[in-house]
Amino acid sequence: MSTTDRVVPTPTPETRHYWDGAQAGELRLQRCNACGDAYFPPRPFCPECGSRDVKVETASGRGTLYSYIINHLGAPGMKPPFAVAVVALEEGPRMMANILECEQTPEALVLDMPLEVTFEKITDAITLPQFKPAGAPK
Amino acid sequence: MIPNSVAIVGAAETTELGKIPELSQIGLHADAALNAIADAGLTVRDIDGVATAGHNSTEVAHYLGIVPKWADGTSVGGCSFMVHVRHAVAAIEAGLCETVLITHGESGRNRVGVLGRPVFPSQFDAQFEAPYGVSIPPSRFTIPVMRKMKDDGLTEEQLAMVAVVQREWAAFHPRASFRDPITVDDVLNSKMICWPFRKLMCCLVTDGGGALVLTSAARAKDLRQKPVYIRGAGESAETPVVSQMKDFTSSAAFRMSGKLAFESAGLKHSEVDHLMIYDAFAHLPVYGLEDLGFVGKGEGGAFIAEGNTRPGGKLPLNTNGGGLSYMHSGMYGMYALQESVRQMRGTSPAQVEGARVSVCHGVGGMFAASGTVVMTNDPG
Ligand SMILES: [Zn+2]
Numbered sequence: 001m002s003t004t005d006r007v008v009p010t011p012t013p014e015t016r017h018y019w020d021g022a023q024a025g026e027l028r029l030q031r032c033n034a035c036g037d038a039y040f041p042p043r044p045f046c047p048e049c050g051s052r053d054v055k056v057e058t059a060s061g062r063g064t065l066y067s068y069i070i071n072h073l074g075a076p077g078m079k080p081p082f083a084v085a086v087v088a089l090e091e092g093p094r095m096m097a098n099i100l101e102c103e104q105t106p107e108a109l110v111l112d113m114p115l116e117v118t119f120e121k122i123t124d125a126i127t128l129p130q131f132k133p134a135g136a137p138k
Numbered sequence: 139m140i141p142n143s144v145a146i147v148g149a150a151e152t153t154e155l156g157k158i159p160e161l162s163q164i165g166l167h168a169d170a171a172l173n174a175i176a177d178a179g180l181t182v183r184d185i186d187g188v189a190t191a192g193h194n195s196t197e198v199a200h201y202l203g204i205v206p207k208w209a210d211g212t213s214v215g216g217c218s219f220m221v222h223v224r225h226a227v228a229a230i231e232a233g234l235c236e237t238v239l240i241t242h243g244e245s246g247r248n249r250v251g252v253l254g255r256p257v258f259p260s261q262f263d264a265q266f267e268a269p270y271g272v273s274i275p276p277s278r279f280t281i282p283v284m285r286k287m288k289d290d291g292l293t294e295e296q297l298a299m300v301a302v303v304q305r306e307w308a309a310f311h312p313r314a315s316f317r318d319p320i321t322v323d324d325v326l327n328s329k330m331i332c333w334p335f336r337k338l339m340c341c342l343v344t345d346g347g348g349a350l351v352l353t354s355a356a357r358a359k360d361l362r363q364k365p366v367y368i369r370g371a372g373e374s375a376e377t378p379v380v381s382q383m384k385d386f387t388s389s390a391a392f393r394m395s396g397k398l399a400f401e402s403a404g405l406k407h408s409e410v411d412h413l414m415i416y417d418a419f420a421h422l423p424v425y426g427l428e429d430l431g432f433v434g435k436g437e438g439g440a441f442i443a444e445g446n447t448r449p450g451g452k453l454p455l456n457t458n459g460g461g462l463s464y465m466h467s468g469m470y471g472m473y474a475l476q477e478s479v480r481q482m483r484g485t486s487p488a489q490v491e492g493a494r495v496s497v498c499h500g501v502g503g504m505f506a507a508s509g510t511v512v513m514t515n516d517p518g
Contacts, residue, residue: 006269007264007268007269007271008269009259009264009265009266009268009269010259010264010265011259011265012259012260012265014260015265041262041265041266041379041382066285066386067281067282067283067284067285067386068281068284069277069280069281069283069284069332069333069334069335070330070332070333071271071272071277071332072330072331072332072333073273073274073276073277073331073332075271075272075273075277076273078271081333082271084270084271084272084277084281086281086282086285086381086386094381094382095266095381096266096267096270096272096379096381097270098270098271106333106334111284111285111288112288122269128269128270
């Protein structure tokens with residue numbers, strides 16, 4: 001994958017901690033101190049109960065393959081075919097990711113397979129949290 | 139809302155449909171608007187309320203020479219027009235205006251004078267989805283479907299049958315883009331777009347427009363068309379980022395909008411004669427049938443594959459051929475409404491004999507938003 005033409009996220013004040021975490025090799029979630037729910041995407045209050053009493057924590061990085069498509073159309077800076085997946089994180093929230101270090105076929109991408117976080121640097125300022133099959137060699 | 143207090147008295151699509159390089163987006167709005175106003179036997183001077191989406195409602199009003207008492211620019215994707223109908227009923231009932239024009243125009247294919255879609259960094263999409271290579275709708279709207287296939291037993295063949303059955307309906311319509319019969323094999327062997335979606339499971343991209351004129355039921359009695367009453371309506375929203383849908387096998391927005399529509403109409407599902415479910419992609423009628431409550435959870439795919447929604451079936455669905463075969467400019471909801479109106483007037487080329495109640499259900503911005511309208515030709 002080329003690094004130049006990709007869609008690059010622009011962090012906002014409310015999401016900066018997430019992107020700083022990815023840059024440091026951590027997947028960061030937020031958790032509500034009032035109701036205990038972990039949530040994603042980042043925001044400075046709990047989407048479940050509305051409490052502003054929330055904290056940032058480092059996720060385990062473990063998850064499972066919840067759903068996906070295999071994009072044959074292409075996207076800026078990305079060569080088709082590639083999977084666009086939704087990962088169910090161990091902590092509860094779900095997030096979008098590509099599945100790296102894996103064949104991009106329906107045979108290799110089996111729903112509910114265990115995944116683990118990995119990080120893909122796309123510019124000097126932005127690293128994307130990504131996922132790969134759990135236990136895949138580095 | 140009060141059932142049957144407001145009626146659709148004018149309805150029309152653009153003069154041409156499909157490829158219209160000679161009109162820009164605002165021109166398509168105006169062409170459809172003038173056709174619908176003429177259909178109602180009214181003039182532009184009779185319109186005192188304007189609603190539109192995908193274009194600024196004030197711009198449409200000005201272009202047509204209308205100084206409205208009420209304007210609604212609710213723009214929540216392809217179901218905006220279902221939502222406009224609900225809002226128009228509320229506005230007319232409240233006395234804010236008397237006669238509402240709802241317009242749609244979209245140069246989806248030729249892209250003449252179109253508005254770009256705004257993207258800004260604080261949208262979840264720009265930070266948490268687009269960087270992973272989702273872009274146009276076939277790469278987004280389809281993402282929940284693998285989960286539904288595993289959890290609910292939906293199959294590729296059932297998805298293909300959605301397209302096959304709708305092509306059967308499209309064959310009745312001279313204005314449909316695609317009218318030749320297709321088979322399950324044709325669908326499954328068509329070009330892979332985004333696994334498991336092939337080209338024939340995805341909507342068309344065409345140019346066109348449509349418009350509706352609504353007024354009070356009392357005033358409708360004196361107008362030239364058989365009134366099509368708004369019996370009930372609903373709307374809702376869930377999430378603009380598909381990855382954050384609570385349940386990938388069911389849309390919370392569909393369920394809420396459908397529930398509101400049926401409750402306000404005071405009707406049972408068994409009283410519905412005709413159904414439209416916005417089909418940008420082949421899985422949407424499946425979700426719609428289940429989430430609106432016409433079939434049980436996980437039964438939508440089999441219900442269509444067994445022929446219940448095809449010509450002669452017990453629940454005629456998407457009788458214009460839908461976004462898969464009739465036309466799809468980008469915000470298809472208006473064309474679904476037009477077919478419901480034709481069915482209630484008794485003028486559809488694919489007329490369901492004796493149909494008295496039509497439900498028209500829309501989706502917008504992937505699974506972001508929803509709107510549902512229940513129409514009837516029975517003043518009750
Ligand atoms: Zn909370």
